Amino acid sequence: MDIAAQAIMGGKIEEGEGVPAGYAVKAPQFSFTRLDKADPVTGVEMVSTGEVACFGDTFDEAFIKALLASNFYVPVKGDAVLISMGETRQEIIPYARALATGGFRIFATRHTSEDFARHGIACTMLHKVSEKTKPNILDYIVNKEIKLVINIPSHQADPRAKNVLRDEYLIRGKAAEFGIPVVTNLELARAIIRSLTKLNHYRTRSRRTGDLADVDPRTRPELAPIPGII
Secondary structure (H helix, E strand, O other): OOHHHHHHHOOOOOOOOOOOOOEEEEEEEHHHHHOOOOOOOOOOOOOOOOOEEEEEEOOOHHHHHHHHOOOOOOOOOOOEEEEEEOOOHHHHHHHHHHHHHHOOOEOHHHHHHHHHHHOOOOOEOOEOOOOOOOOOOHHHOOOOOOEEEEEOOOOOHHHHHHHHHHHHEEEEEHHHHHHHHHHHOHHHHHHHHHHHHHHOOOEEEEEOOEEEOOOOOOOOOOOOOOOOOO
């Protein structure tokens, strides 16, 4: 605003890039849990029922705050993360490794877990819904043993892939029904994992003292989750 005002008034504008004093991240709020059999996959249409913006000294801090404020459960060390992906699974491998190294427990479907094993990533394999074997993915979701679902929808044209597509739909729908956050976008998954591994107990500036301190974002009063915005 100051720079724009100076330009309008004919003032001198210094050359170079601006240095941000802080970051702001806006997160959407969805109501998939209120819509029976809704598939929580976002697209170009505006389907959010509210938004919240949060500020931080770094992008990761502002991002985590925004997720918490939108009532998105942010996993902590020791929590279980389900990764179920199709042809894009190779792109998540370095981030899955970061999760495992950071102390998160990784669960995955057979082909994804096999790829992780080949890359030395500790992972627990879960049976697909269509395999009719117990316990399967839905059992872990219903029992809330999974705290975050990363499911990048497949786009396979092969008619034989219909079981895979149905499994993915059931996973996303059941997770939404039980209040487990679902991530269906690869870029968002990367951003969440980067922030989780950096800020699991991240450093933030106290509003009262201005000092930096290690905090758990789920126990800090001013970062408490906000009820759904409707």
